[in-house]
Amino acid sequence: MKQVTIYDIASEAGVSVATVSRVLNNTAPVKASTRSKIMKLIKQHQFQPNALARSLLKKETGTIGVIVPDITNPFFPEVFSGIDHEARGKGFTFFLCNTHGEYERESQYLHILREKQVDGIIFMGGRINLTKCTPELVEEVAETAARIPLVLVNGNLPGTELHRVATDEGKGAAMATQYLIEQGHRDIAYIAGMSTTTTSAQKLRAFKRVMNQNNLDVPKERVLYGDFTMEAGERLMDEILRAPERPTAVLCVNDFTAVGAIKTAIKAGLSIPNDMTIVGFDDIPLASSIFPELTTVKQQMDQLGSQAFQVLHKLIMKEKVKRLTVIEPELVVRESSRELTP
Amino acid sequence: MKQVTIYDIASEAGVSVATVSRVLNNTAPVKASTRSKIMKLIKQHQFQPNALARSLLKKETGTIGVIVPDITNPFFPEVFSGIDHEARGKGFTFFLCNTHGEYERESQYLHILREKQVDGIIFMGGRINLTKCTPELVEEVAETAARIPLVLVNGNLPGTELHRVATDEGKGAAMATQYLIEQGHRDIAYIAGMSTTTTSAQKLRAFKRVMNQNNLDVPKERVLYGDFTMEAGERLMDEILRAPERPTAVLCVNDFTAVGAIKTAIKAGLSIPNDMTIVGFDDIPLASSIFPELTTVKQQMDQLGSQAFQVLHKLIMKEKVKRLTVIEPELVVRESSRELTP
């Protein structure tokens, strides 16, 4: 089926393409009679202007690229939803770029998005979460950002001046640790993620700091490294339970890990929170779906998304924006934690 | 920063744009020396061809629209992931269109995707899951499909001949029901979704059929209607528990509902599966995250996605494809169900 163009409409209406364009965009007054004649033809032929042609000319596509490491991880759909919600009505459409955390794919997408002339890019996960990222990987993003508005979500690329919006994860971990201590816990373990990852490292640092401030020691064996998955949580909790002394509380780098930890603990015959307090991080929907409901540090994913879009939008509009937008974490006490009564 | 074009490269290299285009696309032999000269310029200026211009000409964008009702529902990211996985390497990029199940937004996106000249559309949720959909809503999709390859996932629009890939949900429900009966259950309740929805109605029909085939009655009060959410599951289980007689098993329209049901049951002091068997549907990751792990009917979401893409791709390539692709459901027995021993 051949695409009908503005020319077809114009000639059939006996006017010029300019006139049709005018009624399409309401960009100049058109005599009511010709306008309605054109409108009728448009309806009749189901004419829809070709956005490519328009974008080519206007140098804007109304399209934004969203790069995520894994759309299957509920964290990202929540953020996406926040972006979408905020953008709704502003007429943007989103390319969803799933990278599986592979830097190679991130590079590809950065490339593709530029070719496709997106108006902006929101970048999450992968290389921007590394404690040390290679100069080439950094440079690539910086170069893209020099041409296209770009904002980093929950990440950073030291040495660059990129715009970013991020949860204060250190603060969140500190809050959780403080809470645990106030509840009487002294022997607390931390189940971390990969140590190469800022999201894990920041929390660990905050955890240790607060412990030390309270004159509590963090022996080496109380920090276990996993990979953010439920399986890691299961495995590491198993390790914890196998040790001669068992901590009274376990702080986890994220909710998945915490859920895995809880499962293993329960299967081992413990009662949560009676025998052990377990705290997560993120507050993904899963956290409140399990039983016992998880005490966790909430990242406001929707806020992360909507703020990211707001910043990006200002960048696109060439308005002034501050470099860093911080989203406050929030401790959500539910059922997996309790006060330690000796 | 002004975009550098093929003209800039051409003039700087002292050749015509045609030659540059040829090295870009490897579409005709170019003398090695000029080729490398051009290549160097391309690297140097970080030149990237404008995909809009190319697409305008070629009439293909390498872009596909994916319409989902709610990206926050883990079912859809799983399907998306399947699509993405299958499409990887074929060089497609995806517009993710989140409709919140609003028909109005579905219409908008159908419109937008056409304007943006996507090569194809994958449609899930919303109007295609209605037991009766208004003719206008049907027509709109049919009209789009007449111009752009389109496939329906887990849905249908009676009266049209659209391509679709879908799980045999009726069969899944039948399998689950049969399993329950074989396990000795006689008094089984079904927690449904909205009755206006095919995904709920099909399962209910299958449930009743299998019950009847086994000479079992399904009294009215054993079918409860909710809205697919965890809250509905909680509320309806509450209702079930409040009644004088309690079923020995509950079949749920989806996993969310089942999880809600389990939570309420546990809070009411029941032990699952000892006091009651609960079965879900879908097998989203949540199903195996909770404790006890959920017995459920697995929809192979990744298959749904990859098959949908395969069908769409053939449609795009104008190859022959069969109208309907069925994905087989699979009963996954885990911990929330048990044999009824009198």
Add this chain to the structure above:
DNA sequence: ATGAAAGCGCTAACAG
């Protein structure tokens, strides 16, 4: 092996 030129479908001056 390379260049000239004609569009792809649309918008935006510029002229009436």
Add this chain to the structure above:
DNA sequence: CTGTTAGCGCTTTCAT
């Protein structure tokens, strides 16, 4: 109020 025309950046004959 409306038409003419020059591109937007690229690909693709058709020549050379």
